[in-house]
Amino acid sequence: MSPLDALDPKYRLILCDVWGVVHDGVTLYPGTAERLCQWRDQGRCVILITNAPRTAEAVSGQLERMGLPRICWDAIATSGEAGIEALNALGRPVGFLGTRGDWAILEGRGVRLAKGDDFTDLACTGITEERPNPEDYRPDLERWADRDVHMHCLNPDRMVVRGGLIEACAGAIADIYQGLGGRVTWYGKPYDTIYRHALHLAGDPPADEVLAVGDGLQTDILGAARMGFDAVFVSGGINEGAPFPADFAERYGLGEWRPVAAIEGLA
Structure with a gap:
């Protein structure tokens, strides 16, 4: 059973990374569409947040060509x-x-x-x-x-x-x-501009209602921690199964901060 199967209902906004979590640049990861749609069916807002140097429209087109249905997300925030x-x-x-x-x-x-x-x-x-x-x-x-x-x-x-x-x-x-x-x-994660944009797209919920999901330690995870969000660390993608670094919070001056869960992928 994945920790995502029992996600706290307080998380009204999911900020989900794209490359390394949704797809590998060529193919969608198994279970991606089902998980994203599940979150939306639960009444959560799903914003795909990506460091793609392109427009949201271009990223949307790429995802649909890969086979990810448009119903899987509410909006896309890009560094581009x-x-x-x-x-x-x-x-x-x-x-x-x-x-x-x-x-x-x-x-x-x-x-x-x-x-x-x-x-x-x-x-x-x-x-x-x-x-x-x-x-x-x-x-x-x-x-x-x-x-x-x-x-x-x-x-x-x-x-x-x-x-x-x-x-x-x-x-x-x-x-x-x-x-x-x-x-x-x-521009982009871990810098606050892209997060402010993403929050605005979702109606500016408070930080304690936001959950970030990503594999990039220097981008997804660090950005979430600095914004005061809870986060789920994806050990697949760029990490190739490596565990969450025990010294991460100390390295970046984050106190006792840790991700609320570590998973291999969305499935």
Whole structure:
């Protein structure tokens, strides 16, 4: 029996991570749809909260193509939405580091992207197939750091598991950039902007009625703890079955905080 089968009725809002909990980048995990629908049938609000550097609409389309019915969630909160809002507010063209698909999404939402090297801000959405290793970007990062280019990281994840293989994300590039002295603004978990957005979508419930579910220690779990939410740690996904670290709270100055449960997956 899973701890999720006897979930406390006080949790009126479920903030559920996507990659590593709902799917592995290619395939839905077993039992995902059933669990999400069960929560909604119980009268809970289900917000999928993801560090995808894309729009909620794009994430919704991806999930439906994977076979997850739209009835499984109430709304989607993405780091991409938060980043797009900030980039548009700049009112000037920005540099870009990411895939052609992400370029099209940002452009489609009105973000002005620089065609050359004349920019003071840069949107980082992730790696490309041509350069899969974050270290491949170091020469560019060194050049931008020397020019004091401000990087906007639209996906704080350092890595994910895609179809069983480890894949680096935008956060790994931003880590290198910060190490070079570059300025970085981070959007998404564990930073509060995405949580405020998600809470607003759910009618702004109090923190003690929120349960976060995720596998990312530096993102899902740390973000939940800092927001004062209870959390369920998913040991599958990026953790490959590893237990919750005993020193997690001490490492991040969280006092006695611990997740209320640890599970392998949603099933």
